[in-house]
Amino acid sequence: MPELPEVQTVVNRLEPIVVGCKIKKFWSLWPRQVIPSIALLERGVLGKKIIELNRRGKYIIFLLSDHAYMIVHLGMSGRLEWENQGGSNLDHKHMRACWQMQSKGRLVFIDPRKFGRIWYASHLDQVCGRLGLEPLESSFTPDRFVESLGRHKRQLKPLLLSQSVVAGLGNIYVDEALFRSRLHPTTCSSSLTKPQIKRLHRVIIQVLQEAVERCGTSFDWAYPGGSMQHHLQVYGRSGKKCYRCKGVISRTIVGQRSTHYCPHCQPEPA
DNA sequence: TGGTATGTTCCAAA
């Protein structure tokens, strides 16, 4: 379930519950998901209190009482859920890790596809150091976006998915942002005019804010609870009528990812 | 059965 709005929704829900909790036990049965290792993460977090819960891009960041970090990325199918003690004795089918808190209650990590990751790190940059601008922060200004985009010369869609210019966009919201800014996904970043870049900057913020307000997009078993799926304009709408021009939404592959766009509103670059 | 899936990383080639 993992783009910025879905991750923010998880953080919003968990923050009031887990901040202040002291970690009593940790287990994981899938060593590849835990970095640098299950033993080192366990040594780092046991007995530590969670001081803050934050988000950076698609990463969920636990600040611990010794000022080190535990960081979770949900991958394609990961979920983090809180369970009060005795609430459900039934373990989930795809439970991959669990944090037992001293005050009763536990945090469980459920991840069918095992693409999620859990880190223990003394510095945030060890995990998040290569991330681009944070799109819902005031530091995401049109000028900084222009400057960050200017360092690359790539097709827009793969560039926005790379996390290196803007952090947190994924396949759904890149398609939505490009549609709303009327840019074809394969447009070369270096060919954009300043007004086009400023419009793209504006719609990225708009789309992400709207999705956060709607608690993200829910369209299958992986992530329940959101309502943004009812307000998407191109993603998942191939073959249907464009809301703007009444043409037909197309689907193609760009950078190995399924890509939805309106050929009329987002004309292919020359 | 084969195609598809909200993500990231590594590698080879250009």
Next chain:
DNA sequence: TTTTGGAACATACC
């Protein structure tokens, strides 16, 4: 050095 394309990771659904 930067960009691009392919494969890998692993599982579920239709």
